[in-house]
Amino acid sequence: MRRARACFESMKNHRDSNRLLVRHLLLPTIFLTVALTGGLRVAAQTGAFIFIAPPLVALVLSVLLMLLFARGGLIDLRAWLAGDNPPLTNVSHALTLLALFFASAQAFNSVLPESGLFRWMFAFFFLWTLWNNQFAAFDARRLLRSLAALFGTAFVLKHMLLASLYAADGGWLKRLAGALLEGFTQGTLGAQESFAPATGYISFFTLALYVLGLVLVPPAPGIDRRNAPEHEAESLVARYRRLPPAERSLLHEEILRTERGRLEDEIHSTRTD
């Protein structure tokens, strides 16, 4: 019995240490690696590295994304930076959040075309999506799925479709688009810098790492909310409050339909007491 207790204590200690290592060492490393590789391109002609610092629009998108993280419950800012936390914890958390901000900016930088009309179209669609999401009902899991889809789509558009469109040797899409747009643009789509295929691989690695980092981010560090029994109820109430009136009344009807008898009994017993 004593040995089992000691074993349990040791496991708990390991679990706590591992959580701390993830939060204070692994997460900043992942996000800073994303910040490093997000702006990395490889020149098609020379194979030289080109480092592109995050453009202003990527920083704006990153701010919107951070707000979305806070709104969607992926990051509980009051738990990450709190007066009750030890100073060292707050400093470490602030650095991790800063790394997340720059990683987000570089993740956008990685999937934004470098110049031309497409760049502004991509930026506009990102802005539109993130702005709309600010007013949508989200939980952390749905937000993560939505972000993975958003970055995945942008990756396919930039590194597969646009790369083919502007390939130096004339990809299949270039020939097709040239033929389709011949009447409007004399078969050209404007200049776009072409990069070596390695750029696509680097971008893929960057985005995968970024999403992994987001999956590992604890919403409220130090508080194991997922195991707390009241968490499910809290989350249900929070989601209920975000529902539009029509859906709320639908929920009321459903609860009354299935739980009416039990609710009436509870009310009756409360009155008699």
Added chain:
Amino acid sequence: MQPTLIKSLGIAWTLLYAAFVVWIYATAPRTFTEATTGASVVAGTYTIDEARFRAARELFGREQYAAARDEWMRADPAGRDARTQFYLAYAFYREGWGRVYNDDALFKQGLEAIERAIQLSPDGALAVDDAELKIRSAAELKAELRQGTESSVGDLNPLKLVRERK
């Protein structure tokens, strides 16, 4: 492991890695070699390739200045060695010098190299111990290069044709 130790390690590592990322974007190395050279400069472990330096000096002695410059640039890829930069400037001077007129482009590059050499020498006064050179101090070479790029009435002096290259 102690939580405080993990947190302190995390903060130190994050700051160090963030500084590395900023440094990479500030210097924008084009290859892994450039990145490692830059890192060794920052770490203070950078040294020039002495074999290449000597090979370049031989080429310089045979008046193959362009080839000598290429070798010196490979010997000191980061451009952090004052002596190599001095020789580089000297090679620009020798090749750019003309009895009637100097090659301004080469002299300007020579001036840039000698400026680097002066900045890199600890007290700004660099002297090279090489018996085969007529100019041995960085200040003198700089004056010679600067004079070569400036236009003056003295350029019309016919006696200029009898001057000799240093």
